[in-house]
Amino acid sequence: DAEITQSPRHKITETGRQVTLACHQTWNHNNMFWYRQDLGHGLRLIHYSYGVQDTNKGEVSDGYSVSRSNTEDLPLTLESAASSQTSVYFCASSESSNQPQHFGDGTRLSIL
């Protein structure tokens, strides 16, 4: 079955370090999204992509970057991790812009 997987599921790191979270989908979806989920804020969009070589900033993009070199993957990089970036990160994909998004099971990131 097609799916979307995130890795790692849990990560602890220190402030100032670079961190990359992986997202891989096997649906061949063009659209991919990264969200963070925090208590009191719900899901907030970080970055998104409509296809290979396309990336766009979302609502809370500062301190994050993404790259899209193929259809299946959209890695999320924290250039210099900050404690405020401690959160649960979700990746999602959709076949097209009027189709629902399907989510991975998240990466729980703690920055000490």
Added chain:
Amino acid sequence: QKEVEQDPGPLSVPEGAIVSLNCTYSNSAFQYFMWYRQYSRKGPELLMYTYSSGNKEDGRFTAQVDKSSKYISLFIRDSQPSDSATYLCARPTHGSGNTGKLIFGQGTTLQVKP
């Protein structure tokens, strides 16, 4: 004002109860809505997807949209302990849905007690 608002709960009901979960929104220029269910330590999963106004039914679940009052509801009949989860409503950021981006409510946490 947030664009999509939900009461975070928690909402606790006995097994078998009818549950009503609600969202209000501030911008009426869009065509479809979604309800996602999220179990603890899992990603959101699409529960229902409905266009425009009116009702949509799927088993024990009914989604209702009232565009005149900007109100979205999810009803769960004969609630089960397995329905215990956080329920998120979502809508596209633009009326045509062309961007594919969604705005989510904070989610309502539901606990169904046996």
